[in-house]
Amino acid sequence: MSLVMSFTVKNLLPATICSIRSNFPSSIHKYSTGPSKTSSNVLDHLTDWETLSKNRKTSKAMKAYLERAKEHDEFMKRQHLEFNIGKRHLANMMGEDPETFTQKDVDRAIEYLFPSGIYDPAARPLMKPPEEVFPARKAAEFDEAGRPHHFLFYTGKPSFFKVLYDAAEHIQALNKFEDKVIRKKATPDPNGSLKLEGSVWLTKEQLEQSLVESIKEIEYENFKVVMERLVSSPYAYLCKDFIEKYRKPLAMQRFALEIPKPSYDEEGRAFITTYECLRKKARGEVTIRYPGSGKISINGKDITYFEDIQPREQVMFPLIFSGMQNSVDVECHIEGGGPSGQAGAIRWGIAWSLRSFVEKDMLEKMQVAGLLTRDHRRRERKKPGQPGARKKPTWKKR
Amino acid sequence: MNFNSRFLNKKLCNYHFRNCIRWFVVQNRLYAKATSFPDFFQNPIFRKEDQAKLIENSELAKLAAVPVRPPASYETCSVYHDPLVNKVINHVMEMGKKQLARSLVEKAFENIKRIQIERYHLAQTQEEKNKIELNPKSILYNAVENCKPLLQLSPIKRGGITYQVPGPITEKRSLFLSIKWLLEATNDKERTVHFPEQFAWELLDAANNTGKVVKRKQDLHRQCEANRAYAHYRWQ
Amino acid sequence: MFSRNWRVLSRAYSQAVTFRTSEISPQHQNDKQIGLFYTLKQDTCKELFSNGGLPKSFMKQTKTFTETTLMIRQPALDLINCIKSTDFNKPVIRYVLYGEKGCGKSLTMAHMIHYAYEDGYLIVHVPWVSEWLRRVPRHKEMSNSQTREGLVDLPLDAAAWLIHFKSQNQTLLKSSDLKISKEYVWSKREKTESGAPLSELVEHGIARIKYACDVIDALISEIKILSNNKQCKTFVAIDGFNSFFYPLTRLNTPTKKKVKPDEVTLTKSFLELTKNDWNNGIILLSADQLAVPDENQDSYFPRYLLRKQGFEYLDPFVPIEVGRYSDKEFLSCASYYRDRLWLRGPPEIETELKFTSACNPFKFMEQCAPL
Incomplete structure (x- = not known):
């Protein structure tokens, strides 16, 4: 009967055998809740066994991770401390108050103490808080059991693909919404619309930084395509927050903000001088007097200073565009560069000076025509090993 | 003491940012200064007609808030400027000598004008006079239009034999071929004839649908027609 | 409405015709016609300018426009007024036209030649001096002068100029009131006697190119004598006068030595002509930047272009500026x-x-x- 009992017991409660067996190692005592052999306890013991075995296998990885995380935290703390101490020392060195020493002051001080002739600003000496210097690390991606938190962990780039997944979901949701609206025969809300002119999508580097993951070119292009598709829907304003996260606002154009007031010379004519008219290697200044009769003088000479027709057309461009060719006098001094560069510098100078004498809508037109943008392009340097700036020696297959 | 502390401070600072540099993310830029405007800069719109269109659509204010590239050094809002003429000048240009190329093309236009005015004065009736086109730019437009091929032949290799298969052609490529053929025909000239005169003759012929270049285009079309049996090779 | 149409029509008509004037004789042109164009008759044109005188680009334009027109401008009118009020008993006055490149000096000169032609002057016109001294295609026919030692002759150019002179003064020469005063012996068998008409001298020069430069010399001295004797009034017009004073020419002697303008017989002849030791004439010169090479084209003022030698030679003269369009x-x-x-x-x-x-x-x- 005991055999039968044991048999039935075995069949019914195979766990009991395990539990009996498992009672042997002493460490298990800490997992068992008590000396009870009820079914729930048995189940607990069951899970305890699995996790125990798993923990034995994965504890090394988790342990290593925890260790690394702890090390990193400690490292960061140390760096913080050093940075703060260093900042205070720097403030003392510069003779300023350590309490009110901002990051800008730090930058200025470093530039003063360690002047560098290196081109690349990234290669020059710098002193920044450790968060900006050291790359961000990801938080724990899997728990103690080794199960990943993120459902896309096994793609290798979970955050990035989550973004695409969210975008796809939004697109589908918007499509459904649009269908509903069409069925109800309503129109989209004209007030709600996205304003995307003053912003661009995050660049690849910025996206990488925000997601703490490296992204390939193809993947970035894909991201842009998906977001454009999302934005092209007429109801995209519903997902405004999601989209705003991945848009970077551009600096507002300052062409209209600080228009200088003209000063008055002896004859009572208003005039404006623009200094620092640059284009390539040409440097100069342009003075516009109003009211005038359309006289031009460049370095003392007439417009015949330029012998070719193209520079003359360039000088004429802003005047004719704004219609002021007979109502202002232009006087300029330039040196350096060649005819084209000098003409470009004068063109910008005239347009910039004309801002004070012209109406607001003409200002906007000039801005759209690009007359007010400073051309900061310079000649690209020739690299060693190549015949030119971009030209490479003949490509040989082998 | 001061000296020590300064030395120590320097050491500390050195230590801190030497470490920083090692860990800093390397930027992909190879040149300290940017060599061209970033992608988000818009192209400028400076012609009076284009701007008038914008004002109609009331988009001017929106575009004014966005950064805009400056117009190139050969672009003006004056009536002089014409994109097709500029393209032709660029194709004529060699070694970056834009001045010379521009003067050659302008002399060619001058020659066209003189020839056409002569014909105008020789024509007897008013109808004939009205038919003669006096504006060199419109003659250029007509010439380039008449020389544009509609198909092109691409060599496709099947089974060891290279077939010339007719296929579609993009607008840009068609325009490019037209200008290139015109210039090639002009450069096949006698030694004593100058480029502007020869170019003027070629343009006038092409505008009339006669001459070498139009013949070349028609030969190409005939070849395409003859080879239309191979057209399916494009998709094999 | 009818009146409005009429106004529109008349305005269009007046606008259409405001650039022309029907006054084709320079003698009667006055201040009211400044800026207007007048047409030259075709045969006058051929006579005066078939061998030079108008700039090449202008000749192309005349062909395209199928007519030769000149604009009446202030400098030309000033000159005409000066000429009308000159006293021909005093020595000749020299006028020098100057201005930037392309402002219209040669065309003003052409306008004055037309005036002189209408007024019955004997025209001595050198279309472009640099043609002789600086335009050297590959080889210029030069020969050593026989009458003057060490100087160089330009026989072909001289002959071409004589043809030009003949064509400009056809009517005057045909009337044959002008006679030579001296006898000129060219060689053993050829000589021109005194009392022969001027045209014979000219023909001789054209026929016998070898003696063309000497013929020009003779012609110039004869013209001076004739003017002094009040038998004819002379109008001398020389374009690009400053190239006579530039230190070098583009000519090379057969020994590859550079020739100075002083060593060319033609220079001597025309410098002789422009001396103010005769009367009953007008001398009109022009100082042009295009007559000298590019390095020396800094300024367009006569003091710079004529250089010290030329300035002293020409002093005193009346400078007339030809400016840009108003x-x-x-x-x-x-x-x-x-x-x-x-x-x-x-x-x-x-x-x-x-x-x-x-x-x-x-x-x-x-x-x-x-x-």
Whole structure:
């Protein structure tokens, strides 16, 4: 009967055998809740066994991770401390108050103490808080059991693909919404619309930084395509927050903000001088007097200073565009560069000076025509090993 | 003491940012200064007609808030400027000598004008006079239009034999071929004839649908027609 | 409504014709006609300018426009007034035209030649001095002068000039009142006797190229004598006079030595002519930047172009500046070009062209070309 009992017991409660067996190692005592052999306890013991075995296998990885995380935290703390101490020392060195020493002051001080002739600003000496210097690390991606938190962990780039997944979901949701609206025969809300002119999508580097993951070119292009598709829907304003996260606002154009007031010379004519008219290697200044009769003088000479027709057309461009060719006098001094560069510098100078004498809508037109943008392009340097700036020696297959 | 502390401070600072540099993310830029405007800069719109269109659509204010590239050094809002003429000048240009190329093309236009005015004065009736086109730019437009091929032949290799298969052609490529053929025909000239005169003759012929270049285009079309049996090779 | 149509029509008519004037004789042109164009008759043109005198680009334009027209401008009118009030008993007055490149000096000279022709002057016109001294295609026919030691002759050029002289003064020479006073012996068998008509001298020079330079010498001395004797009044016009004073020419002797302008017989002859030791004549010269090489083209003023030697030689002279177009002249020229189908397009082109060409006549013409 005991055999039968044991048999039935075995069949019914195979766990009991395990539990009996498992009672042997002493460490298990800490997992068992008590000396009870009820079914729930048995189940607990069951899970305890699995996790125990798993923990034995994965504890090394988790342990290593925890260790690394702890090390990193400690490292960061140390760096913080050093940075703060260093900042205070720097403030003392510069003779300023350590309490009110901002990051800008730090930058200025470093530039003063360690002047560098290196081109690349990234290669020059710098002193920044450790968060900006050291790359961000990801938080724990899997728990103690080794199960990943993120459902896309096994793609290798979970955050990035989550973004695409969210975008796809939004697109589908918007499509459904649009269908509903069409069925109800309503129109989209004209007030709600996205304003995307003053912003661009995050660049690849910025996206990488925000997601703490490296992204390939193809993947970035894909991201842009998906977001454009999302934005092209007429109801995209519903997902405004999601989209705003991945848009970077551009600096507002300052062409209209600080228009200088003209000063008055002896004859009572208003005039404006623009200094620092640059284009390539040409440097100069342009003075516009109003009211005038359309006289031009460049370095003392007439417009015949330029012998070719193209520079003359360039000088004429802003005047004719704004219609002021007979109502202002232009006087300029330039040196350096060649005819084209000098003409470009004068063109910008005239347009910039004309801002004070012209109406607001003409200002906007000039801005759209690009007359007010400073051309900061310079000649690209020739690299060693190549015949030119971009030209490479003949490509040989082998 | 001061000296020590300064030395120590320097050491500390050195230590801190030497470490920083090692860990800093390397930027992909190879040149300290940017060599061209970033992608988000818009192209400028400076012609009076284009701007008038914008004002109609009331988009001017929106575009004014966005950064805009400056117009190139050969672009003006004056009536002089014409994109097709500029393209032709660029194709004529060699070694970056834009001045010379521009003067050659302008002399060619001058020659066209003189020839056409002569014909105008020789024509007897008013109808004939009205038919003669006096504006060199419109003659250029007509010439380039008449020389544009509609198909092109691409060599496709099947089974060891290279077939010339007719296929579609993009607008840009068609325009490019037209200008290139015109210039090639002009450069096949006698030694004593100058480029502007020869170019003027070629343009006038092409505008009339006669001459070498139009013949070349028609030969190409005939070849395409003859080879239309191979057209399916494009998709094999 | 009818009146409005009439007004529109008349305005259009007046606009259409404001750039022309029907006064084709320079003698009767006055201040009211500044900026207007007048047409030269075809045969006058052929007589006066078939061998030079008008700039090459202008000749091309005459062919395209199928007519030769000149614009009446202030410097020309000033000159005409001066000439009308000169006292011909005093020694000759020298006028020097100067101005920037392409402002119209040669055309003003052409205008004056037309005036002289109408008024019955004997015209001595050198179209472009640099043609002789600086235009050396590959080999210039030069020979050593026989009458003067060490000097160089330019026989072909001299003969060409004599043909030009003959064609300009056809009517005067045919009337054959002008006779030579001396006898000229060219060689054993050839000589021109005193009392022979001037045309015979000229013919001889054209026929016998070898003696052409000497013929020119003789001709010039004869003209001086004739003017002094009041038998004819002379109008001397020399374009590009300053190239006589530039240190070098482009000529090379057979020994590859550079020739100075002083060593050319033609220089001597014309310098002789422009001395103010005779009367009953007008001398009109022009100092042009194009007559000297590019390095020395810094300024267009006569003091610079004529150099010390030339300035002292010509002193005293009356300088006359030929300037750019004024607004009225510019508009008139633009409407003329439109009429001749040379300039087409919207009216805004005119403001732009005014700016870019800076109202320089030549540049304006050039820039209208491709439009």
